Amino acid sequence: MFADFGFGVLVITFLLSLYGISAALIGHFKKKQAWVESARLSMLLTFPLLTLGALTLIYLLVTNDFTVKFVYDVISFDMPLYLKITALWGGQSGSLLFWSWLMAAFATAVTLRKWDRDREFLPWVVIVSCVTIAFFLGLNIFFENPFAHFWVSVSGEIFPATFQPANARLVTLDEIGNGTGLNPLLRHPGMIIHPPMLYLGFVAFVIPFAFALAALVTGRTDDRWIRLTRRWTLIAWLFLSLGLVLGGRWAYDVLGWGGYWGWDPVEIAAFMPWLTGTAFLHSVMIQEKRGMLKHWNMILIILTYALVIFGTFLTRSGVLSSVHAFAQSAIGPSFFIFIGVTFVISVALLIYRWAELKSEGQMQSMFSREALFLLNNLLFMGILVVCFWGVISPLISELLTNQKVTVGPPYYERAAGPLFGALLLLMGIAPLSAWGHTTLKNLAAQSNLQLEKRYALAIARLLWKPAVPALLVLIGLFASGIRDIYALIGLTLAALTTSITAYEFWRAARARSRAQQENFFVALWRLAGRNRRRYGGYTIHLGVVLMALGIIGIEMFQTQTQKSMAVGENIQISGYTLRYDSLAQFPSEDGRQVTRAVLSVFDKNGALLGELHPRYDVYPSGEPMTIPGVRSTLADDLYVVLVNWEGVSEQTTPFKIYHNPLVNWLWLGAFVFIFGTLIAAWPDEERETIPAQARSTQAAFQPGD
Amino acid sequence: MKKLFSILLFVTLFAAAWTSKAAAQDPQPPSDDDVNRVARQLFCPVCENTPLDVCPTEACRQWRALIREKLAAGWSDEQIKQYFVEQYGARVLSEPPRQGWYWAFYLIPVVLLLLGVYILYRAFTSMRQPLSESAQVEAAPESPAAVETQGQQDYLRRVEEELKKRN
Structure with a gap:
């Protein structure tokens, strides 16, 4: 009955966030600090509670409880432990819960900061965060419950439902057997890190948005909200960038099309908030230094929030079918309404404060x-x-x-x-x-x-x-x-x-x-x-240049060729010669049937450079997975795919070979990029000594402001 | 005799033309690279957003086999693409065809970009107007209260600036 416990936790957290919203509203309009404090404490609780909920689901996954539909959909006995845990975000309902969980982590972290100077922002930061959490939990509770059980009706039919239907009994483990298991494309170490990074980037952008709205509602139109959220924004941006790069690397490693980015709508869905977020990171500097572009910064952060939700909507609703659309369901309309309503409210607030956000500089x-x-x-x-x-x-x-x-x-x-x-x-x-x-x-x-x-x-x-x-x-x-x-x-x-x-x-x-x-x-x-921000920024720029080098290399100089070869035959590409040596088929430990080819690589002068092992695995479920053999150097990558879908036999084996110049600089650049962001976002040591003085000067203006 | 000669000439020329045409048409079977060159520009309606040349499904395999057949029969790349468009609609192309209503697809982003440039231009010009002008107009009816808030604002701003330096 762990599943029911998990569902109960979700409902309680949902109600708690609704309470937080109400308490914050009462506190703001009745000017009662106690209510605001109560709202803050309820937001503080969301993370511990959702941790409990997420851990419950992870427990069900790890213990192979196939009576729970979500577990059945994403897990099978043969999967390694790390994949069973990461399967938490391997399906629709689990990934929505994961989204709320991370969001709650940021929300809770925000409640713990010192609020002395910014009391008036607090209720509105609570409201925006709690509305977002409540929306995602609502999706879980009303549409996509990760804790739904399988039940058996009188006629012996097995079906999923949250609550026990009339005349039905809980399914037994024996009746269910083994689960379907995770989509093979997701069975990759990238699964550990890419989705969490992307989601962290998404949810972290909610925080600057919450402060922006708080500034609009309270009419505190100076750049205080930007100063407060500068580091949050940088962290959000870092996670989102990491998510994008890791996604590219994952695609390069498993999708077998020789590239890292296919302009797939779902990739673009994650890229769009990054674009507005990057623009925002730059233009806030102008507001901080010169007091200009105040309207524009508001527009950018509102857009970023809308695009974050829109991105999740695209990935989660199945509105666009694409290679990433593993999960499809009927939650689209609620997403659509939520994006519309939050966007209209934010824009209305911005228009309401338009005149007060006048530019100070020229x-x-x-x-x-x-x-x-x-x-x-x-x-x-x-x-x-x-x-x-x-x-x-x-x-x-x-x-x-x-x-x-x-x-x-x-x-x-x-x-x-x-x-x-x-x-x-x-x-x-x-x-x-x-x-x-x-x-x-x-x-x-x-x-x-x-x-x-x-x-x-x-x-x-x-x-x-x-x-x-x-x-x-x-x-x-x-x-x-x-x-x-x-x-x-x-x-x-x-x-x-x-x-x-x-x-x-x-x-x-x-x-x-x-x-x-x-x-x-x-x-x-x-x-x-x-001047961490400036020199961190320049370091990021250097990282981007290196990445651009890799992108130019692969986009403009990529060559490819395909050929069906018998053992012993050669194929040439961009000065390399590849000789097809052998083909072997064997079962792996976890039940996959592996087909693996060996090719020798020679350079222009005929010197042996090494061996490549392109392969494809067929999972017990019958799903195939193609894994390229890659020889990577700073100058170029040789990327060989065993084209299993064209039919592989002993006599002739089709290979597709890509020559990707400079592509490694893309990944190296990403490291420089991360380093630069860390320089820019590193906390200052002396920062904590300021508030004492700040408080004394600020106090004089507190009441009326 | 003359007549016979002209007939012979005609026949030989015709035969020569025929054989040369046949030779040009079928020099060797199309390679995988030829097939991929065409396939790369096509998308099958089922596996959306996966180009045909890397799509592993059975349906796409058959499409590639069809492309190979057409190439072997001497069709040009464009003819093959046209063939698929006629069979399955414009969505098999990697972008909308440049005709009819589809032009809107290409024009709208350009219009939006130009709009952006225009807005930016307006922003430049408006922001370059000296602030003092607008400030003077607003500051004209000065009441004692306004002076006081003005002073308070100035002080607040100085405090903020001081804080900025320390931040």
């Missing part, structure tokens, strides 16, 4: 930091439009004309490619904006040209030194025979961005090492420590 010039950041935002929004349109237009077409259309990679590559290129360029000149207009003005002071021209001139002066290596790279690429114009532009931009960023690090560190008499590397370290 634009200095087209080359100022503000202008560059606005341009950056435009590009991110452009990519968002491309993505959003690509995802919804098949639906629109189906609605209007009853004809579905496919929107595939060519559309996205053509439309988003130039925008990504422009972003790369913008990222390159970003460090220039850090100098601010005064430095530039001084640099341009001598000439009495028009303001814009003076800026342009000053930028040219700053730019020429780092531009030299980029030009050398361009010449080198051209000399090595690369004539693809987009590849030349892309790689040159990558070189330019790297050299400007490196130059910026070098300049600043050298200046510091001279002024402070420090060793250059010590100076570099301390410099990054003093």
